[in-house]
Amino acid sequence: MTLTLRVLAPDQSVFDGTADEVILPGTTGQLGILTGHVSMLTALDSGVLRVREGANWQSIALMGGFAEVVANEVTVLVNGAELGSSINASAAQSEFEAAQQAAAALEGSDPSPEKVKAQQALARARARLQASTGA
Numbered sequence: 001m002t003l004t005l006r007v008l009a010p011d012q013s014v015f016d017g018t019a020d021e022v023i024l025p026g027t028t029g030q031l032g033i034l035t036g037h038v039s040m041l042t043a044l045d046s047g048v049l050r051v052r053e054g055a056n057w058q059s060i061a062l063m064g065g066f067a068e069v070v071a072n073e074v075t076v077l078v079n080g081a082e083l084g085s086s087i088n089a090s091a092a093q094s095e096f097e098a099a100q101q102a103a104a105a106l107e108g109s110d111p112s113p114e115k116v117k118a119q120q121a122l123a124r125a126r127a128r129l130q131a132s133t134g135a
Contacts, residue, residue, distance in 0.1 A: 001035045005051060007060055007076040014081040015060060021052040022074050024067050025127075031067075039070045046123040048084070048130045049076065059084030061131035063124055080124075084131030092129040099125040 005022055007015040022033040025047025044067055049060040065078030099122040106115045 001072065003033065003035055004073045005076070006074070007049065007062075007078065007081055009078050009081045012081075014078075014083060015051065015058075017053075019051045019053055019074075023050040024076070025049060025062060033069055033074055035072050037069050037072075041066065041068050044076070044078065046120070046127045048127055049081075057134065059131040059134050061087065061124075061127040063127070082128065082131065084134060087128055087132035089129070089132040092125070092132045096122075096125040096129045 002018040002020055003022060005015060005017060005019045006013070020034075024031040024033065024042070025045050027043045027045045031042060044062055044065045046064050047062060049062050051058045051060065061082045061084060062076070062078045063080035065076065067074060067076045099118070103118040103122045106112075106118050109115060
């Protein structure tokens with residue numbers, strides 16, 4: 001028995017297929033989903049969704065959203081997503097380094113919209129980098 005997985009962003013369907021296992025980047029940690037999982041609805045953080053089909057793993061960078069699990073169907077609704085295989089790893093590395101520098105420059109400062117945006121950009125860049133390398 002397999003899971004049906006759909007990953008939907010506002011502008012595209014990123015993944016629509018079957019999976020033997022799904023690992024989601026929940027807001028409280030990673031969530032593993034196998035067939036027969038109890039029904040649930042959970043918030044997702046920016047991070048990497050991992051999909052196992054047989055012995056093969058595929059990574060998808062997610063930019064926050066929600067996941068619903070019902071009767072071996074996993075529906076992931078996110079603000080943005082990219083298949084790891086379509087991300088240029090060297091560009092993702094450069095973006096991550098730039099986001100790290102921007103966040104570090106605001107480290108220790110008072111909370112501000114700029115600081116929040118820098119932290120969100122760092123989380124998105126980290127997710128893209130991890131998905132591009134399959135890490």
